[in-house]
Structure formats: structure tokens, C-alpha cells
Amino acid sequence: MQKKLVSLYQGLITIMMIMVLFLLSALILTRQTYVSSEYLIKTAEEINYYEETAQNINQSFQDIGMASGISKDGLEQVISKDQVKKDFDGFINASFKGKAYEVNRKEIENEVNQAVQSYAKKTNKKITQENEQAISFFLEKTSESYDQALRLPLVPTIGLRVAQFKNQIVKLIIGLLLVLTLLMGLQYFASKRRLHIMLRFVAYANLSTGLLYFLSAIVLKYFNPVHRLSLTDKNLFDLVTTYVTGTFSWLLVLGLIFIVIGSIFAILSNSIRTRLIKKSRRRELEKKKGYDMFYHQKNVSR
Structure with a gap:
């Protein structure tokens, strides 16, 4: 017994x-893995997320431009893969630390504005004062669209919980040991x-x-x-x-x-x-x- x-x-x-x-x-x-920003960034690189996202953003810019009378050719490859990578990585790293990330919208608007100015010169279209107001509205919409495309839903909320959990993981590991x-x-x-x-x-x-x-x-x-x-x-x-x-x-x-x-x-x-x-x-x-x-x-x- x-x-x-x-x-x-x-x-x-x-x-x-x-x-x-x-x-x-x-x-x-x-x-x-799951509570590491590096893991998510590495995953994005593996599936070619940056290039696909850049193409989607450029497509959305073209759609907005067509509504303003700008042909698709005028807004090809405005946003590069490197630009998307820089802002996406910054957004993910900040979110996993429980912090906010602000996209430099002025930089995006300058890139789009250069493309618009080049398109105007190429097509011999004169930019009037009325056009300037329309362009300003267009630039604001494109930078807003870019910002929304980069921000994954729920990531900031999850990132805040992750930041809190990461502080406890080491203690839990020591306790389990x-x-x-x-x-x-x-x-x-x-x-x-x-x-x-x-x-x-x-x-x-x-x-x-x-x-x-x-x-x-x-x-x-x-x-x-x-x-x-x-x-x-x-x-x-x-x-x-x-x-x-x-x-x-x-x-x-x-x-x-x-x-x-x-x-x-x-x-x-x-x-x-x-x-x-x-x-x-x-x-x-x-x-x-x-x-x-x-x-x-x-x-x-x-």
C-alpha cells in the first residue's frame, strides 16, 4: 500500500x-515571438508586406487623384517601400512599448506635392489659385490615407498590454525555475x-x-x-x-x-x-x- x-x-x-x-x-x-516587435517586423519582411502595402497606398493615391482630375500616370510610385518600412517599423516598435507613433505627414505631403507638380509640368497644366486649394485638400487626404494604411487595427491596444506583460515575464520565468x-x-x-x-x-x-x-x-x-x-x-x-x-x-x-x-x-x-x-x-x-x-x-x- x-x-x-x-x-x-x-x-x-x-x-x-x-x-x-x-x-x-x-x-x-x-x-x-508574440510579444516581440522584432518578430512582427521580421514576419512583415518575410511576406513582402512593405512592398504590397506601398503598392496599395499608391493605388489609393491614384484613386483620390483621379477624383481630382489627375491621371494614374501622374501618381505612380509616389510612396516607396523604404518609406513604408520606416514608418511601419516605427509604429510597431512604439506600439509594443506602449507608446504612440506619429507619422510625419508633412514629409508625405511633400512627396505627393512633388509628384503633382511634376505631373502639371509634364501635361503643361498651369496651377491656379483655385487649383492650389484643391491640391492642399488632396495632399491632406493622401497623408491621412497613408497614416491609416500603416496603422494595424488593435495593435496599439495589444501593444500596451504586451508592454505590461513583458515586464512580468522575467519574474514568471524565475518563479517557474x-x-x-x-x-x-x-x-x-x-x-x-x-x-x-x-x-x-x-x-x-x-x-x-x-x-x-x-x-x-x-x-x-x-x-x-x-x-x-x-x-x-x-x-x-x-x-x-x-x-x-x-x-x-x-x-x-x-x-x-x-x-x-x-x-x-x-x-x-x-x-x-x-x-x-x-x-x-x-x-x-x-x-x-x-x-x-x-x-x-x-x-x-x-
């Missing part, structure tokens, strides 16, 4: 170790201070955590609800889905790492156990030889 209780106790500690290992590694993964150390100590004493038994349960915990990460990767790959988001902007849809599913390879790597660590602990546990068995057998053999020698001397003396 006592042996069963000890086994149950060891099993519960192992389950708790699995939970702590999974949460600990998940927090580290989250710190490197302390809990893990405590659980390993409890497992050691529950194993009657036999290192190979404790290592075996540690191996179980690591192998199980690795399998959990493989399962998480499968769920993320094939049952991800993010793919069902109804976003009309394909460029934004690609960014959001890639941002969420981009951790797929990380999950596989983490799973593999835990499997390898678990296997090492299992091999080490088995090695220590084998050594102890050999040592025990050697002692029994030496004890038996000593007894036989004593028995033989006793018979000779008789």
Missing part, C-alpha cells in the same frame, strides 16, 4: 513538472535519494513535454482558427496568419529539444542503474567468496 502511495506521489510530481516545463518554455517562446527546482528536489527525496530513479522521472517529464509541443504544432498547423478570420485586405490577412503560425517551426524545435534532453536523462538513469546493479552483484560475489573461504578454513581446521 505504501509503495502505491509513493508511486502516486511520484506520478503527481512528474505531472506538475510537465506543466512547469511546458509553461516555462512557452513563456520563453512567447517572449521571443524555482518551482521546477523544488519539484526536482521533492522527486529526489520521493525516490529515496536514488539518483537514477529521480532521473528516470525527469526523463518522463521532458519526453512528455516534447510530445506536447509536437501536438501543439499539429493543432497550430491543421486546426488553427486564425485562418478563418474574415479580413478583406489580403496583405493584412497574410501578415496576421503568418505572425500566428510562424511559431510552427519553433514548436517542432522545442519538441525535439525536450525529446533529446529526455533521452539523455533516460540513458543517464539507465547507465547509473546498470552500474549500481554491477556493483551490487560484485559485492554479493565477494561476500559469497569470503563466506566460502571462511567455511573452507573451518572445515580444514576440523
Whole structure:
């Protein structure tokens, strides 16, 4: 009965170790990905988000220009990919720090104004005082359109929460490391201070955590609800889905790492156990030889 209780106790500690290992590694993964502005920026680069966004912005400028009597040719490539990258990266970095980002609208208006002036010279159209007012209104609309195109919905709100959460992640990681150390100590004493038994349960915990990460990767790959988001902007849809599913390879790597660590602990546990068995057998053999020698001397003396 006592042996069963000890086994149950060891099993519960192992389950708790699995939970702590999974949460600990998940927090580290989250710190490197979902709450990192660099990760979102890297994702944007991978899917060519800047170029697509620049094309969409230029298209919206052309649409606004056509309403003002400016042909599409007059507003081709007004906004560059580098300009979009500079402002988008600034917006993301500021948002993930819980700060506001202001686009330099004057700079955008100057770029568009140069394109309008070039178009007027190319088509031999004179800019009158009335046209100046229309151009001013047009420049204001284009800079406003540019600003809206760069700002991802909900990012400033999420970024504020992220900034608060990032301050707590390190504390949570340290806390979980302390809990893990405590659980390993409890497992050691529950194993009657036999290192190979404790290592075996540690191996179980690591192998199980690795399998959990493989399962998480499968769920993320094939049952991800993010793919069902109804976003009309394909460029934004690609960014959001890639941002969420981009951790797929990380999950596989983490799973593999835990499997390898678990296997090492299992091999080490088995090695220590084998050594102890050999040592025990050697002692029994030496004890038996000593007894036989004593028995033989006793018979000779008789």
C-alpha cells in the first residue's frame, strides 16, 4: 500500500513538472515571438508586406487623384517601400512599448506635392489659385490615407498590454525555475535519494513535454482558427496568419529539444542503474567468496 502511495506521489510530481516545463518554455517562446516587435517586423519582411502595402497606398493615391482630375500616370510610385518600412517599423516598435507613433505627414505631403507638380509640368497644366486649394485638400487626404494604411487595427491596444506583460515575464520565468527546482528536489527525496530513479522521472517529464509541443504544432498547423478570420485586405490577412503560425517551426524545435534532453536523462538513469546493479552483484560475489573461504578454513581446521 505504501509503495502505491509513493508511486502516486511520484506520478503527481512528474505531472506538475510537465506543466512547469511546458509553461516555462512557452513563456520563453512567447517572449521571443508574440510579444516581440522584432518578430512582427521580421514576419512583415518575410511576406513582402512593405512592398504590397506601398503598392496599395499608391493605388489609393491614384484613386483620390483621379477624383481630382489627375491621371494614374501622374501618381505612380509616389510612396516607396523604404518609406513604408520606416514608418511601419516605427509604429510597431512604439506600439509594443506602449507608446504612440506619429507619422510625419508633412514629409508625405511633400512627396505627393512633388509628384503633382511634376505631373502639371509634364501635361503643361498651369496651377491656379483655385487649383492650389484643391491640391492642399488632396495632399491632406493622401497623408491621412497613408497614416491609416500603416496603422494595424488593435495593435496599439495589444501593444500596451504586451508592454505590461513583458515586464512580468522575467519574474514568471524565475518563479517557474524555482518551482521546477523544488519539484526536482521533492522527486529526489520521493525516490529515496536514488539518483537514477529521480532521473528516470525527469526523463518522463521532458519526453512528455516534447510530445506536447509536437501536438501543439499539429493543432497550430491543421486546426488553427486564425485562418478563418474574415479580413478583406489580403496583405493584412497574410501578415496576421503568418505572425500566428510562424511559431510552427519553433514548436517542432522545442519538441525535439525536450525529446533529446529526455533521452539523455533516460540513458543517464539507465547507465547509473546498470552500474549500481554491477556493483551490487560484485559485492554479493565477494561476500559469497569470503563466506566460502571462511567455511573452507573451518572445515580444514576440523
